[in-house]
Amino acid sequence: MNIIVTGASRGIGYDVVLEFSKSRDNRIIAIARDYDKLIELQKKCFENYQNKIEIVKFDITTDLIHNNELLNVLKEIETVDIFINNAGILINKKFEDLSQEDWSLTFATNVFGPIKLIKLIYPKLKNSGFAHIVNISSIGGLERSKKFSGLSAYSASKAALINLTECMAEEFLEDNIFCNCLSLGAINTQMFKEAFPSYNAEISSAEISKFICDFSKNYRKFFNGKVIPIAVSTP
Ligand SMILES: NC(=O)c1ccc[n+]([C@@H]2O[C@H](COP(=O)([O-])OP(=O)(O)OC[C@H]3O[C@@H](n4cnc5c(N)ncnc54)[C@H](OP(=O)(O)O)[C@@H]3O)[C@@H](O)[C@H]2O)c1
Structure with missing residues (x-):
C-alpha cells in the first residue's frame, strides 16, 4: 500500500x-519541515523494521509548485491508498491577542494545507480504487463540545x-475515495503540553x-x- 503521512x-x-x-x-512518504527529525525517523524505520520510508521536507503552507522534492517523490507512485492529514499547529492565545498572521497561519496549516495536498494527489487517490483520506481533527472542532480559552x-x-471531511466524502465517493475524520481528545504530545501545561494526557501518541493505522x-x-x-477526558 502507498501511504502519505503529514x-x-x-x-x-x-x-x-x-x-x-x-x-x-507499506511504501510510506513522510512529510514535515524538520528534516533532521525525518532522517531520524527514516533510520528508525529501517533499523527496527527494514522499511525504507521516503521523507520529504515540505512546509504545507507554501506553494506546491515550487517543491520539486515532493513532486519528484509523487512521480514515482501511481496510487495513493491512504492519506493521513495529520500536520497541524495550535496557537494558544486569547482572541484579543490573536493577530491576523496567527489566524492566517492557523488556517494555512490546518485547512488550506490539507486542501492543497488532496487536490495535488487526487488523481493518485482515484487510481487506488479504494483510497482512504483520514483527516486528524480535534474534539475542540466539534459542535457543542466544551471549548477552552x-x-x-x-x-x-x-x-x-470536520465540515470539509463531510463535503469531500460526499463528492469523492464516485471515485471510490473514502474520507473520514478522527477528532482527537487529549494525546500526550508537545502540542498538548503547550495547550494544557497543567494537564496530563492519559493516551500516548x-x-x-496504532488506532489511526488500524482505522485507516x-x-x-x-x-x-x-x-x-x-476522547476519554476533558480536555
Ligand atoms: N495532541 C493532542 O492532544 C491532539 C488533540 C487533538 C488533535 N490533535 C491533532 O493531531 C495532529 C498531530 O498533533 P500532535 O499532538 O502530534 O502535534 P505536534 O507534536 O505539534 O506535531 C505536529 C506536526 O505537524 C507538523 N507541521 C506543523 N506545521 C507544518 C507545516 N507548515 N508543514 C508541514 N508540517 C507541519 C510538525 O512538523 P514540523 O514542525 O517539522 O513541520 C509536526 O510533525 C494535529 O493535527 C493536531 O491538531 C492533537
Missing part, C-alpha cells in the same frame, strides 16, 4: 509512520476540517497511532464522511 517529524505523525512501517508492504483559532480551523487501513469499508470523537 506532520511526521514528531508526535502522532511520527508514531503513525513507525506503526505503518512495521509492514514492509485561548484555542479559538485552532478550534475554528479544526471545525472547518504511540497508542493513538481496515475501516474505510465501514465509514464514509464520518467524524469520530476519540
Whole structure:
C-alpha cells in the first residue's frame, strides 16, 4: 500500500509512520519541515523494521509548485491508498491577542494545507480504487463540545476540517475515495503540553497511532464522511 503521512517529524505523525512501517508492504512518504527529525525517523524505520520510508521536507503552507522534492517523490507512485492529514499547529492565545498572521497561519496549516495536498494527489487517490483520506481533527472542532480559552483559532480551523471531511466524502465517493475524520481528545504530545501545561494526557501518541493505522487501513469499508470523537477526558 502507498501511504502519505503529514506532520511526521514528531508526535502522532511520527508514531503513525513507525506503526505503518512495521509492514514492509507499506511504501510510506513522510512529510514535515524538520528534516533532521525525518532522517531520524527514516533510520528508525529501517533499523527496527527494514522499511525504507521516503521523507520529504515540505512546509504545507507554501506553494506546491515550487517543491520539486515532493513532486519528484509523487512521480514515482501511481496510487495513493491512504492519506493521513495529520500536520497541524495550535496557537494558544486569547482572541484579543490573536493577530491576523496567527489566524492566517492557523488556517494555512490546518485547512488550506490539507486542501492543497488532496487536490495535488487526487488523481493518485482515484487510481487506488479504494483510497482512504483520514483527516486528524480535534474534539475542540466539534459542535457543542466544551471549548477552552485561548484555542479559538485552532478550534475554528479544526471545525472547518470536520465540515470539509463531510463535503469531500460526499463528492469523492464516485471515485471510490473514502474520507473520514478522527477528532482527537487529549494525546500526550508537545502540542498538548503547550495547550494544557497543567494537564496530563492519559493516551500516548504511540497508542493513538496504532488506532489511526488500524482505522485507516481496515475501516474505510465501514465509514464514509464520518467524524469520530476519540476522547476519554476533558480536555
Ligand atoms: N495532541 C493532542 O492532544 C491532539 C488533540 C487533538 C488533535 N490533535 C491533532 O493531531 C495532529 C498531530 O498533533 P500532535 O499532538 O502530534 O502535534 P505536534 O507534536 O505539534 O506535531 C505536529 C506536526 O505537524 C507538523 N507541521 C506543523 N506545521 C507544518 C507545516 N507548515 N508543514 C508541514 N508540517 C507541519 C510538525 O512538523 P514540523 O514542525 O517539522 O513541520 C509536526 O510533525 C494535529 O493535527 C493536531 O491538531 C492533537
